[in-house]
Amino acid sequence: MLEGKAVIGETDMLQTMQQDATDLASKALDFFDVTEAIEIARFIKKEFDRMHGPGWQCM
Amino acid sequence: MEEAEKELERRSKFLNSLIQQKKKAAIESEHEHESSLKVDVRACDMPLPLQNRAFQCARLYLESMPPANKLDSKRLALALKKEFDSSYGPAWHCIVGTSFGSYVTHSVGGFLYFSIDKVYILLFKTAVEPLDH
Numbered sequence: 233m234l235e236g237k238a239v240i241g242e243t244d245m246l247q248t249m250q251q252d253a254t255d256l257a258s259k260a261l262d263f264f265d266v267t268e269a270i271e272i273a274r275f276i277k278k279e280f281d282r283m284h285g286p287g288w289q290c291m
Numbered sequence: 292m293e294e295a296e297k298e299l300e301r302r303s304k305f306l307n308s309l310i311q312q313k314k315k316a317a318i319e320s321e322h323e324h325e326s327s328l329k330v331d332v333r334a335c336d337m338p339l340p341l342q343n344r345a346f347q348c349a350r351l352y353l354e355s356m357p358p359a360n361k362l363d364s365k366r367l368a369l370a371l372k373k374e375f376d377s378s379y380g381p382a383w384h385c386i387v388g389t390s391f392g393s394y395v396t397h398s399v400g401g402f403l404y405f406s407i408d409k410v411y412i413l414l415f416k417t418a419v420e421p422l423d424h
Contacts, residue, residue, distance in 0.1 A: 269392020277394045289395040
């Protein structure tokens, strides 16, 4: 598991969803190299679509 | 009388040549500027008129920016988003930067990813669902 604390810049999201987002980001960085930005974005977006319904975007 | 006519003709030719030179210089500088703001479409699902509108809007913003100033990505994104929301209806999203990855769901005919003068711009549309009350 990636060490380091996630810093939330701005948010309008339930605390539980925020936790999901930071957990998934951490997981994505375990799976992919930090330079593989599109793969990381794809992973987080797909997981959020699955967990919280379709229509999520990730950059 | 003949001398005066000759003088007028000479002046007229001189003025014409000045005008031509000025026109030529203007065209050259325009081409120079255009080449310095080269648009490169990376990925696209958007009609040509909308693409051109996006390029035009981005160009206008970048041209109006003083050369010494650092690019304000947020303001360019806002300008493009507002322009497309008002012209083609909600909801458009715009991301501007020099280094980012993305993965998005977009409406049909509402996706454009392009670069202009080392700046990368992602512009896409999503369907708007009314909130359930």
